[in-house]
Amino acid sequence: MSIALKVQGLSVSVVGKQILKGLDLEVPYGEIHAMMGPNGSGKSTLCHVLTGKSGYEVSGQAFLNGTDLFSLDVDERARLGLLQSFQYPTQVPGVRLEEFLMEATDEAGVDPDEATARIEAVAERFNMVDFLKRSLNTDLSGGEKKRSEIFQMAVLRPRMALLDEIDSGLDIDAVRQVAEEVDEMRSPDLGVLMITHYSRILRYVTPDRIHIMIDGKIVDSGGAELADELESGGYDAVRDRLGLPKAMAAEKTLKPADFFTETPFDV
Amino acid sequence: MKAAYEVFEALSEPTGVEEDWRYVEFSTPFSGLKPVSTPGNPLDSGPFLAALGTNSGHVRIIDGLVIEAESSEASVSRLSSLPDPPTSDRPIPVDHNKLTAAHAAFSNDGVLIDVPPNSVMSSPLVIEVQGVTPDSATFPHVIVRVGENAEALVLVVYRSAEGERLLMVPEIDLRVGDGARLRYLTVQGVDHAATLVVHQRVTLGRDATSRVGEVGLGAKLGRLDLRVDLVGDGSSSEVVGLYFGEGDQTLDYRIVIDHHGKSTSSDVFLKGAVEDDAQSVFTGLLRIERDAQKTSTFETNRNLVLSENAKAHSVPNLEILCDDVVCGHASSVGPLEEDHLYYLQSRGLNKSRAGRLLIRGFFQEVIDRLPIEGLEGPVSEEIFSRFVSAQEEGRVA
Ligand SMILES: Nc1ncnc2c1ncn2[C@@H]1O[C@H](COP(=O)(O)OP(=O)(O)OP(=O)(O)O)[C@@H](O)[C@H]1O
Ligand SMILES: [Mg+2]
Numbered sequence: 294m295s296i297a298l299k300v301q302g303l304s305v306s307v308v309g310k311q312i313l314k315g316l317d318l319e320v321p322y323g324e325i326h327a328m329m330g331p332n333g334s335g336k337s338t339l340c341h342v343l344t345g346k347s348g349y350e351v352s353g354q355a356f357l358n359g360t361d362l363f364s365l366d367v368d369e370r371a372r373l374g375l376l377q378s379f380q381y382p383t384q385v386p387g388v389r390l391e392e393f394l395m396e397a398t399d400e401a402g403v404d405p406d407e408a409t410a411r412i413e414a415v416a417e418r419f420n421m422v423d424f425l426k427r428s429l430n431t432d433l434s435g436g437e438k439k440r441s442e443i444f445q446m447a448v449l450r451p452r453m454a455l456l457d458e459i460d461s462g463l464d465i466d467a468v469r470q471v472a473e474e475v476d477e478m479r480s481p482d483l484g485v486l487m488i489t490h491y492s493r494i495l496r497y498v499t500p501d502r503i504h505i506m507i508d509g510k511i512v513d514s515g516g517a518e519l520a521d522e523l524e525s526g527g528y529d530a531v532r533d534r535l536g537l538p539k540a541m542a543a544e545k546t547l548k549p550a551d552f553f554t555e556t557p558f559d560v
Numbered sequence: 561m562k563a564a565y566e567v568f569e570a571l572s573e574p575t576g577v578e579e580d581w582r583y584v585e586f587s588t589p590f591s592g593l594k595p596v597s598t599p600g601n602p603l604d605s606g607p608f609l610a611a612l613g614t615n616s617g618h619v620r621i622i623d624g625l626v627i628e629a630e631s632s633e634a635s636v637s638r639l640s641s642l643p644d645p646p647t648s649d650r651p652i653p654v655d656h657n658k659l660t661a662a663h664a665a666f667s668n669d670g671v672l673i674d675v676p677p678n679s680v681m682s683s684p685l686v687i688e689v690q691g692v693t694p695d696s697a698t699f700p701h702v703i704v705r706v707g708e709n710a711e712a713l714v715l716v717v718y719r720s721a722e723g724e725r726l727l728m729v730p731e732i733d734l735r736v737g738d739g740a741r742l743r744y745l746t747v748q749g750v751d752h753a754a755t756l757v758v759h760q761r762v763t764l765g766r767d768a769t770s771r772v773g774e775v776g777l778g779a780k781l782g783r784l785d786l787r788v789d790l791v792g793d794g795s796s797s798e799v800v801g802l803y804f805g806e807g808d809q810t811l812d813y814r815i816v817i818d819h820h821g822k823s824t825s826s827d828v829f830l831k832g833a834v835e836d837d838a839q840s841v842f843t844g845l846l847r848i849e850r851d852a853q854k855t856s857t858f859e860t861n862r863n864l865v866l867s868e869n870a871k872a873h874s875v876p877n878l879e880i881l882c883d884d885v886v887c888g889h890a891s892s893v894g895p896l897e898e899d900h901l902y903y904l905q906s907r908g909l910n911k912s913r914a915g916r917l918l919i920r921g922f923f924q925e926v927i928d929r930l931p932i933e934g935l936e937g938p939v940s941e942e943i944f945s946r947f948v949s950a951q952e953e954g955r956v957a
Contacts, residue, residue, distance in 0.1 A: 344906050347898075371908035383903040387921025396917060397907045428921070429903075449907065 295358065297322045297453045297484025298343070303353035305335070305342050305509075312338045314509035315353070320453070320484040325475070325498060328488045329520070330506030331528050331540065336488045337380050339506075340455045344377045345370050357453055372401065374452030378442035378459050380488075384430045390441065391425035394448055401449065412448055419444040419474075435462035443471050447478065454478075456487045460494040472497035492520040505531055512537065564654050564664035571658040580657075583841045583873050584781065584812050586755075593697040593727055595666055596623040600692035603719050608747045609686065611938045612715065617673075617685040624698030624728075625669045633681050634712070639670040639701055646672065646703060651761040651789070652731060659729050659757050663699045667731065670701025673714075677707030677737070684713040684745075684932050691720040691728045691754060700730040708765075709739040715932050718758075718778070720750040727755045734772075738765040738792060742772075743931035747939070750778035752807055757783045766792030766821070771931035775939055776803030776811045776832070783812040790817070790824040790852075797826040802926040804943045805838030805870070806950065812841040817859075819852040828859035831926050833919070833943075834870035835950050842872075846887060847879040856886040863893045864922060866947070866956040895957065912951050919947045 298320040305313035312335045320326050330336050342349050345367035355362040357373050365373070385393075391412060398408035416422045421444045430438050439459050446454055456475065460468045468491075475485065476498040487500065495503075495517070503519045504511045507528065512535055513519065522530055532539060573589060574581040599622035617631025629636045639645040647667075654664040673685065689700050706712045720726060728750070736742045742762075750756050756779045762770050776782055788797045803811045811834075817826045832840045842861045863872035876889035896918050904914035923943055927936050950956045 346902055366911075367902060367905040368908055368910045368914075371906055377906060379903070383899050385900050385903060385918070385921065387924045388904075388917050389921075393904070393907070393917065396909055396913060400908045400910070400913065445907065 295322055296320070296356070297358060298486065299356040300343070301354045303339070303342070303351070303355060305338055306350040307338070307348060312509050313342070316510055318504065318511060320486050322484050323479070323481040324501040325479060325485040325487060326502045326504060327495060327500035327520070328486060328504045328506055329490065329523060334506045335509045336506055337457055340377050340457045340488070343455060344375065368400075375455070376446055376449060376451035376453070377455040378439070378446055378457060380457040380461070382430045382438045382442055384428070384432075386428045386431045388429050389426055390429055393429055394445065397449060415444060415447045419447065436464060436467055439463055439471065440467065443474055447474065452482055453484045454486070456485060458488055458490065460489055460491055468494055469497050492524050495520050507532070507537060564661055567655050568658060568661035568665045571655065571661055573658050580785075580814055580843070583839065584783070584810055586781065590662065590697060590727075593695055596625065596693050596696045596698055599623045599625040599627055600721070602627065603690050603692060603721065605688060606717065606719055606749060607938050607942070608749065608935055609688070609717055612684065612686070612934050614683045615686045615715075616681050616683045616713070619671050619673075619685070619687040621670065621687070621689045621700040621702075623691060623693050623696055624667065624700045626671055629671050631673070631685050633679065634676070634685060635674045637672045639672055640668060642672065647701065650731070651733060651763055651787075652759050656759070660731070660759055662697070663701070663729050663731050663759070666697070667699035667701045671703070673702070673704045675704070675706045675710045675712040678709045679707070680711045681713045684715040687714065687716045689716060689718050689728070689730060691726045691750065692724070693726065694721070694724045695726060697727040697729070700728065702730065703733045704735065704742070704744075706736045706740040706742050708737045710737070711741045712743070713932060714742070714744045716744070716746045718746065718748045718750050718756060720754040720756075720778070722751050723753050724751065725753050727757075729757050730759070732758060732760040734760070734762045734770065736762065736764050736768040736770050739767045740765065741768070742770045744770065745773040745775070745930055745932040745935070747775045747935065748778055748782055748784075750782065752778065752780055752809060754779055755781045757781070758785065760784060760786045762786075762788040762797065764788070764790050764792055764795035764797060767794040768792055769796050771798045771800070773931040774799075774801035774803070774813075774830075775930070775935075776801065776813075777942060779809060779811070781810045781812065783814070785814045787816045787818065788826065790819045790821055790826060793821040793823055795821055795824050798931075799828045799830070800926055800929045800931065801830040802923050802943070803830070803832035803840055804946055805832070805834040805840050806836050806946055807838060808836070809838040810841070811838070813843070815842075815844045816847065817845070817857065818847045818849065819855045819857060820849045822852060823854040824852060825856045827857070828861075829926065829929065830860070831862045831922060832872065833864040833866055833922070833947070834872050835866040835947070835956050837867075837869045839871040840873070842891075843875045843877065844889070845877045845879060846889070848882050848885050848887065850881045852882050853884040855882065858887065859889045861891045862922075864919075865893060865895055866950070868957065915951065915956075916944070916948065920944060
């Protein structure tokens, strides 16, 4: 079976702080992998580095269907089939969802008539029709933003999806719906890495493998039993079993939003 | 006007040191310019008017002189033909600066537009203001009086002869009567060699409303000195504008919104972009007078700086003499936002394409709010094509 995403010895630092510490990961086509890990362990950083966000010092390698990712720009990676559903989708005022998807499908070589039909049909299914004419993610609730991300994925049909907490902020019914959609997209042409904090979503989409990320490394991989262990004993149970040091008490974790502020350069 | 001439002589040209001329170089000295007594050949109406469709009247002021003035829905008179033109009670002080003094001293024509009380204009009254004679200084004057409870639509299009150095200093006096509504849009498309300094006042009666729009595209120096006085209780004002500077243009907006009446409301919303060596200036003062209880006012100015040498200055200000008010301002200056570009690129759009989508999106918000409909297409095309050619020629980052 060919490998959708392969990551080897990936280390990442940002402003001098090391976040990923030699990470290895393989997601074959046709499989859905879940990834769980404490806040600040580096899950979103992994997604951003794979997507191509700037500002990171990166060493190691990553391949998308065999192509070296790190030699490509953000948009080139996307055109090869990589798509990230963001944990915090960016609001882009003035750019309408529909217009944006027409551009993105055009960029992917989809015929405009087909794109229109596809957008309409998928919007119907995701109950997104009212959002098509609105600005991207602008003034959407947390849950609506996540729905919009999965909707875009269904329209754009990636070959490797990085789903960063698509279940956070969703109501109970929406979690089930989104999970079932992901499960339905399962295909031999698609690899999925699904980051989550909750085993609830795993009731509706059964991952082929679960990875546990602690402190910038994947410390364990396995089947459904890992989720059960976490559910009952938390990350300390995993640390105990693997002989890893306990989490430091109440270390303040900073979110990327703490670092990226608008910096006007007027003089 | 002898007195005005003396004021003009006594004042010096702005040097950029004066508070309300900061950042700006006023580089068309009067000494090289001459007045005009016979208007030159009018230019065509340009791409914007072609898109408009019907109008309810047409005024053409060429080199400060009126060559056409008719309307089926308002009474329009040439100021030079009125025995007693209402310019003596102008709301703009003669000594506001050397240019207002020059206007008072040298303006020799213009129009007075009276919109009858309770009437509703069916389509915009179009005023074309053009400067065509090389090395001229001209002073068009426009007064619009909107009668009680009437509704008026006015579109002003500024143009000037290609490549000609000239100075235009129009004075625009908009008086909106009790319960009346004015929608007024300017498309400023003078040639990049011309200097245009507009002094514009809006005076609002009780429960009167004005929506004033500005599309700033042209001029070497294009300046709008706009003051809105919300005199009547319950009056409201909206000022919406966009500008896009390229080459070595300076687009300069000095706005004062002064709230005098009780329960008035106002909103200023301007967005602009600058590329190449262009610069823009926005200063916006929201002033709330002592007795203006229950005022609500807001101003927003957002600027995109698209090239390394381009500059945008944004200075919002509040002056509040009354405490029962709601007010605020928002202002920003910067390049296209990295995280917007990242998001669009992460879905497969290349950087140029993402930039174009963001430029369209940035201005769409303003275009949707322009007070006169019908010009959205050509306005967004003009802005878009400026950006695209800059992209193609590598002039934007
Ligand atoms: N740009 C940045 N500058 C400095 N520190 C950063 C930056 N981006 C991330 N970090 C830090 O890197 C660590 C990992 O962050 P990341 O967002 O990848 O965590 P996460 O595993 O996704 O957490 P969560 O479960 O809370 O979403 C955190 O400590 C975070 O503060
Ligand atoms: Mg995260």
